[in-house]
Amino acid sequence: MTARYMDIAGELRDAIVRGEYAVGAQLPSEAELAVRFSASRGTVRQAVAVLATEGLVGSRQGARRIVLGRERSQSFAELNSFAQWARAMGYRVSGQVLEQRRLGASVTEAARLALQPGDPVLAVLRLRSLDGEPAMLERTVYAGWIAPAVERIAHDCESITQALFESVGLVFAYGEHLIDAVAAGVQDAQLLAVRRGSPLLRQRRVTTTHDGRPVEWSDDRYRAGSVTFSIRNSVDANPLVRQMGDLRPSP
Amino acid sequence: MTARYMDIAGELRDAIVRGEYAVGAQLPSEAELAVRFSASRGTVRQAVAVLATEGLVGSRQGARRIVLGRERSQSFAELNSFAQWARAMGYRVSGQVLEQRRLGASVTEAARLALQPGDPVLAVLRLRSLDGEPAMLERTVYAGWIAPAVERIAHDCESITQALFESVGLVFAYGEHLIDAVAAGVQDAQLLAVRRGSPLLRQRRVTTTHDGRPVEWSDDRYRAGSVTFSIRNSVDANPLVRQMGDLRPSP
DNA sequence: CAGTGGTCTAGACCACTAG
DNA sequence: TAGTGGTCTAGACCACTGG
Known part of the structure; x- marks a missing residue:
C-alpha cells in the first residue's frame, strides 16, 4: 500500500520523463492537480515536494512550478x-x-x-x-x-x-x-x-x-572515469538569496 | 519576517548544537513540541523536516526522532x-x-x-x-x-x-x-x-x-586536499528498504 | 488585479515501535 | 497497548508573480 502522494508524484514524474511536460515548461497549479487527482492541496504539495527533492521541478512563490530536467539526479x-x-x-x-x-x-x-x-x-x-x-x-x-x-x-x-x-x-x-x-x-x-x-x-x-x-x-x-557523482540543487531557502535581497537597490 | 517553522527549526538546531540534545538522544515528540512552541503539529513537522534535510536528525515511523549529528552537513x-x-x-x-x-x-x-x-x-x-x-x-x-x-x-x-x-x-x-x-x-x-x-x-x-x-x-x-564535499543522508523512502522488506523472512 | 505558491491550523485515521 | 510519526483533509490568510 503506497501513499497517495507517492502515486501522484509517480504519475507526474512519468509525465515529465515522457516529455509530456517539456524542460522549462510549467506544471499545472496545485489547485488543478488537486482536482485532477481528487486529493487535497496538502497531498499534492507533498507529491511535488518529492519531485523537487529529486531535482525534477523548481518552484518560487507566486509563479507556477517549472520542469528543470527529465532525469532524477543521483539520490x-x-x-x-x-x-x-x-x-x-x-x-x-x-x-x-x-x-x-x-x-x-x-x-x-x-x-x-x-x-x-x-x-x-x-x-x-x-x-x-x-x-x-x-x-x-x-x-x-x-x-x-x-x-x-x-x-x-x-x-x-x-x-x-x-x-x-x-x-x-x-x-x-x-x-x-x-x-x-x-x-x-x-x-x-x-x-x-x-x-x-x-x-x-x-x-x-x-x-x-x-x-x-x-x-x-x-x-x-x-x-577515475569509472563513476561520477551527480547532483541537482536549488537556491530555495538559501541564505545567499536573503543576504542578496537585503542588498538589492530599493525601487 | 521569517516563517514560524523556521524559528522553531532554529531553536531546535541551536539546542542540538549546544549539546542540549546529545548525538543519539531522542527529540521530544511532535505533540510536546507543538505545545512548547504554541504551534500546530503540521508546523512542528515542517520544522523538524528542515533539520532532517540538514542531516541533524533522523526519523522512523513509530519511534521518536533521534539526533544524528551536531553539524549541518554541507548544503x-x-x-x-x-x-x-x-x-x-x-x-x-x-x-x-x-x-x-x-x-x-x-x-x-x-x-x-x-x-x-x-x-x-x-x-x-x-x-x-x-x-x-x-x-x-x-x-x-x-x-x-x-x-x-x-x-x-x-x-x-x-x-x-x-x-x-x-x-x-x-x-x-x-x-x-x-x-x-x-x-x-x-x-x-x-x-x-x-x-x-x-x-x-x-x-x-x-x-x-x-x-x-x-x-x-x-x-x-x-x-587535492583543498576541499572536501560532505554529505549526510538517510535511507528514508529508499527503494532498497522496500525491496529488502519484500525479502524479509516471514514471522 | 487575479492567480499561485508559502504558511498555518485543527482534527482525523493509520502503521509502526517499544515496553 | 499506549505512544509516536506518517498520511490526509478542508479551510484560511498572506506574499509574491505576472499580465
Whole structure:
C-alpha cells in the first residue's frame, strides 16, 4: 500500500520523463492537480515536494512550478550501497574480498565508530567491479559487534548491505560521506590497474543504524572515469538569496 | 519576517548544537513540541523536516526522532557559489581572471547552454584562492546574453554570483553538478602549483535562472586536499528498504 | 488585479515501535 | 497497548508573480 502522494508524484514524474511536460515548461497549479487527482492541496504539495527533492521541478512563490530536467539526479539515499547504486545505473556489479582480519581499533577508527582505541574491529579489503572491470577499492572497518555476521558473508557477495539485512536484519539507515580526490598508492595502483599517483575519487563514510550506532567506517577509492557523482540543487531557502535581497537597490 | 517553522527549526538546531540534545538522544515528540512552541503539529513537522534535510536528525515511523549529528552537513544550496561556500567554511577567499574572450560555442557548450553551435559565448579562466593559496581553477563559458554584464565585473571580484545579482538582478537559481576526479593537465599544474598528472577534484556544472534558462557551463578543478564535499543522508523512502522488506523472512 | 505558491491550523485515521 | 510519526483533509490568510 503506497501513499497517495507517492502515486501522484509517480504519475507526474512519468509525465515529465515522457516529455509530456517539456524542460522549462510549467506544471499545472496545485489547485488543478488537486482536482485532477481528487486529493487535497496538502497531498499534492507533498507529491511535488518529492519531485523537487529529486531535482525534477523548481518552484518560487507566486509563479507556477517549472520542469528543470527529465532525469532524477543521483539520490544520496543510494550512497550507502555500492551494489544498489551500480544496479540502478545499469551496471553488472561484482565484488571480491581480498583480505579480512580482526584487529584493534586505531584512534581514528575508534573515534569514527564511537569505540575505544584497541576495541576489536574487523578490517576488510574488497575489490568491486562494474561490468567486470575493477572500479573501486573498499577498505572497511566494521565495529566488533557486527563482525561475526560480516565474516559469514560469501567473499564474492554482491551486496553487503543486503546480505547483512537478510542475515541479521541490520539496516544501514544513515550515512555521513566525505568526498575528495587522492593519488593512487602502491596497493591502489596494483589492484585497480592504474599507474601509481594517478587520480582516484575517494569517498569516506560512516554508516549507522536507525538508532545512530556506527556500523562501519570505510575508505572507498574509485578509478577515475569509472563513476561520477551527480547532483541537482536549488537556491530555495538559501541564505545567499536573503543576504542578496537585503542588498538589492530599493525601487 | 521569517516563517514560524523556521524559528522553531532554529531553536531546535541551536539546542542540538549546544549539546542540549546529545548525538543519539531522542527529540521530544511532535505533540510536546507543538505545545512548547504554541504551534500546530503540521508546523512542528515542517520544522523538524528542515533539520532532517540538514542531516541533524533522523526519523522512523513509530519511534521518536533521534539526533544524528551536531553539524549541518554541507548544503548543496551553497554549491552554486564558490565564494559563499568558502566564506561559510571560514576561508578568506579571492579570485583573479586570467583570460577572458568571446568566441563561438562548441557543440558540447551549445548543448549544455541550450544554444546553437557557433552562437556567441564568453569564455573565462579564473583562478580562485583560499587564504591566499591557489585552490581552484575555473573554466567557465557564459551564454552570450549575460556576457556584457560579466565583462563589466572587476577581474579580482570575490563573488561573481553576488556581482551579477547586484548589477543586473540575475539569480543563479538552479544548478546541476557532476563530480569526479581527473589528472592535472599542463595548464592546471602550472596555475595550481601541482605536478602534472596529480589528482584534482573536478566539479562540472550548469547553472540556470529561475525559469530554467542556462547561464553558465563551468569546469572547476580543485587541488587535492583543498576541499572536501560532505554529505549526510538517510535511507528514508529508499527503494532498497522496500525491496529488502519484500525479502524479509516471514514471522 | 487575479492567480499561485508559502504558511498555518485543527482534527482525523493509520502503521509502526517499544515496553 | 499506549505512544509516536506518517498520511490526509478542508479551510484560511498572506506574499509574491505576472499580465
